[in-house]
Amino acid sequence: MTIRQLFPWIAGAALILLPFVYRQPYHLHILILILIWSFAYTSWSMMGRFGLVSLGHGGFMGVGAYVTALLWNHLGISPWIGIPIAMLAAALLAVVVAYPCFRFRITGHYFVLVTLALSGIVLQVITATRDYTGGSLGYTPDRTKGSQLWALQFDDKVTWYLIALGVWAMGIAIWKWVDRSMDRYALEAISEDEDAAAAAGVNVTWEKLKITLISALMTALAGALYCQYQMFISPDTVSGISVSLQMVFAVIVGGLYVSLGPTIGAIITILLAEILRIGFGTKAVGWDNLVYGVLLVMFIIFLPKGILGSILDRLKIVRKA
Amino acid sequence: MTDIFDIYLLEAVVNGILLGGVLALLALGLNLIFGVIDVTWICYAELVMIGMYGMYYLVQVFGLPYYVAAPFTILLVAGLGALLHLLVIAPLLSAPPINQLLATGGVLFVLQSFATVAFGIDFRNLGIRMPVLKLFDMHFSYSRLLAFVAALIGMTLVYFFMKKTYIGTAIRAISQDRQIMALMGVDTRRIYLITSALGGALAGLASCLLVLQYDIHPFVGLSFGPITFLIVVLGGLGNFVGGFVAAFVFAQIISLGGLFSDLEWGYVLAFAFFIVMMFIRPAGLLARRS
Numbered sequence: 001m002t003i004r005q006l007f008p009w010i011a012g013a014a015l016i017l018l019p020f021v022y023r024q025p026y027h028l029h030i031l032i033l034i035l036i037w038s039f040a041y042t043s044w045s046m047m048g049r050f051g052l053v054s055l056g057h058g059g060f061m062g063v064g065a066y067v068t069a070l071l072w073n074h075l076g077i078s079p080w081i082g083i084p085i086a087m088l089a090a091a092l093l094a095v096v097v098a099y100p101c102f103r104f105r106i107t108g109h110y111f112v113l114v115t116l117a118l119s120g121i122v123l124q125v126i127t128a129t130r131d132y133t134g135g136s137l138g139y140t141p142d143r144t145k146g147s148q149l150w151a152l153q154f155d156d157k158v159t160w161y162l163i164a165l166g167v168w169a170m171g172i173a174i175w176k177w178v179d180r181s182m183d184r185y186a187l188e189a190i191s192e193d194e195d196a197a198a199a200a201g202v203n204v205t206w207e208k209l210k211i212t213l214i215s216a217l218m219t220a221l222a223g224a225l226y227c228q229y230q231m232f233i234s235p236d237t238v239s240g241i242s243v244s245l246q247m248v249f250a251v252i253v254g255g256l257y258v259s260l261g262p263t264i265g266a267i268i269t270i271l272l273a274e275i276l277r278i279g280f281g282t283k284a285v286g287w288d289n290l291v292y293g294v295l296l297v298m299f300i301i302f303l304p305k306g307i308l309g310s311i312l313d314r315l316k317i318v319r320k321a
Numbered sequence: 322m323t324d325i326f327d328i329y330l331l332e333a334v335v336n337g338i339l340l341g342g343v344l345a346l347l348a349l350g351l352n353l354i355f356g357v358i359d360v361t362w363i364c365y366a367e368l369v370m371i372g373m374y375g376m377y378y379l380v381q382v383f384g385l386p387y388y389v390a391a392p393f394t395i396l397l398v399a400g401l402g403a404l405l406h407l408l409v410i411a412p413l414l415s416a417p418p419i420n421q422l423l424a425t426g427g428v429l430f431v432l433q434s435f436a437t438v439a440f441g442i443d444f445r446n447l448g449i450r451m452p453v454l455k456l457f458d459m460h461f462s463y464s465r466l467l468a469f470v471a472a473l474i475g476m477t478l479v480y481f482f483m484k485k486t487y488i489g490t491a492i493r494a495i496s497q498d499r500q501i502m503a504l505m506g507v508d509t510r511r512i513y514l515i516t517s518a519l520g521g522a523l524a525g526l527a528s529c530l531l532v533l534q535y536d537i538h539p540f541v542g543l544s545f546g547p548i549t550f551l552i553v554v555l556g557g558l559g560n561f562v563g564g565f566v567a568a569f570v571f572a573q574i575i576s577l578g579g580l581f582s583d584l585e586w587g588y589v590l591a592f593a594f595f596i597v598m599m600f601i602r603p604a605g606l607l608a609r610r611s
Contacts, residue, residue, distance in 0.1 A: 051419070053419050053422075053423070055363075055426070096596060097596065100596060100599040100600050101599070104599055104600070106554075106599065108418060108419065109355070109361045109418065109422060109558060110554050110558060112361070112363075112419070112422055113361065113550040113551070113553070113554050113558075114550075114551075114554060114595075114599075116363065116547060116550055117547040117548075117550050117551045117554075117592060117595070118592070120543060120546070120547030120588075121547065121588060121589055121592045123543070124585045124588045124589060125585070125589055127585055128585030128586055128589070240543070241429075241543065241546075241547070242430070242433070245426045245427075245429065245430060248423055248426060249427070249430075252423070286434040286435075286437030286438040286539075287434065287438060288434075289430050289431075289433065289434035289437075290430070290431060290434035290435060290438060292427075292430050292434075293427045293428065293429070293430030293431030293432075293433075293434060294427070294431055295427075296423070296424070296426070296427030296430065297409055297424050297427035297428060297431070300413065300416075300420050300423055300424045300427065301409075301412050301413060301424065304416065304420060
């Protein structure tokens with residue numbers, strides 16, 4: 001058992017040391033993207049694992065990215081203050097939409113459709129306010145000269161790698177924390193049967209709202225980080241229905257009910273996109289999503305627990321036998 | 322000055338009613354499929370998009386007249402609907418409903434990117450200029466009038482199909498009780514397939530009408546997809562009359578909102594209205610209070 005307990009620490013140390021040993025910029029760039037998106041996917045799975053399927057997370061991510069960038073460009077507010085404001089804005093949006101949903105028991109299909117509309121609307125707002133946000137052409141935060149801590153802009157990939165790693169680890173920690181809490185049991189009961197859970201004394205609305213808030217705050221942070229790292233955001237890359245579906249796809253491919261599932265999903269999807277991009281060049285436009293879509297359908301039909309989830313299930317059966 | 326303003330207002334109201342017809346048609350298709358099969362096609366607006374490309378190729382490339390191309394397009398999208406059911410929904414019928422919904426989300430990806438790969442991201446249009454009707458200083462395009470009338474005719478046909486034919490009766494019966502109808506000797510699988518094709522046909526009809534008003538591009542589904550989902554939720558999923566009423570309410574909001582500001586803000590207003598309505602009538606616009 002000691003090796004099992006030690007393993008996360010060894011893996012963590014190896015991940016921290018990695019950029020000091022190996023610093024090929026392109027590979028580091030891919031790793032940073034994987035870490036940031038893993039964090040976003042993990043935040044989606046916080047809700048998704050309890051049957052709260054949201055397609056509105058593209059909206060939260062968009063709010064996180066755009067509010068941070070707009071505050072920096074127009075008001076000169078440092079991302080250190082801008083990111084918390086953006087996260088609060090996303091949380092506020094989550095409450096405005098989710099509270100009536102939960103209070104009036106809009107669940108299942110209804111909830112998915114409402115959140116789907118939410119991410120569509122955020123996209124519309126970003127496009128409509130094109131005088132400020134650049135519309136569908138995208139938006140770039142003003143650059144500072146060189147690396148600036150207060151502007152959260154760094155030229156070297158190693159710093160970004162460590163930031164992304166830290167945030168990703170925090171996401172996994174939050175996942176574990178929820179997993180060990182009482183709320184997990186309450187939420188699992190709710191996802192099985194809301195009426196029974198309410199009868200057993202679970203405050204259904206409040207429990208759902210709590211996990212939604214955590215999820216929305218994390219997603220907004222992911223959006224803001226993505227914006228600060230890439231220094232370019234467009235409505236299509238950080239908001240809208242396709243980003244929401246991309247989250248669902250990655251999480252389902254990796255495994256919805258295990259902590260590292262979303263991370264595995266991010267590794268697979270980003271590597272897939274990169275391989276297609278290198279293989280097809282500019283002709284790849286559209287092809288990656290085509291493959292995504294086909295795989296998503298196939299996974300839901302044949303492997304609904306995802307790759308990591310299915311592997312862990314097999315291991316459990318082997319161990320029990 | 323006030324006179325001119327009133328004319329504009331009236332024009333927006335009438336245009337809203339005309340828009341409502343097409344939205345009601347879209348909502349009817351989604352409601353039909355949800356009511357019978359208990360599945361929501363997230364990719365519904367993308368089926369419409371494929372239909373619009375179908376119209377574009379039949380009219381612009383093969384040179385067919387509009388009224389000849391339209392039946393072909395309706396058949397094409399009906400076939401797509403049946404195919405979607407056979408390939409994606411049928412294997413998942415016993416899975417949790419959310420899985421079916423997400424699988425159609427995957428289909429949304431497939432259709433969008435298929436259109437990107439196959440047709441490119443250029444904006445296209447039919448190149449048909451419909452004349453503009455002038456009435457008391459107000460301007461209405463014939464394309465909208467045609468869309469409104471055709472949508473109403475389509476919905477009436479569906480109504481009579483559901484009320485007067487054996488299959489229609491079976492569809493309505495299944496939407497009331499899924500288990501019993503199989504015992505009554507109704508082939509559920511066949512009814513599901515027919516319903517999917519019918520839902521597809523409605524999307525096909527909508528695409529023939531929308532192609533007159535919108536430029537065609539792979540992401541055009543996003544400009545009316547979300548609003549259709551809001552309409553069916555507000556009307557109550559599976560509630561045909563509710564969807565019909567909600568479609569006209571939303572169309573008014575979008576049209577009037579567009580009068581005072583950009584069209585996008587009309588959508589935002591519609592969404593805000595939707596949130597407020599959820600507090601007032603959570604179970605749908607026409608739901609009876611329990």
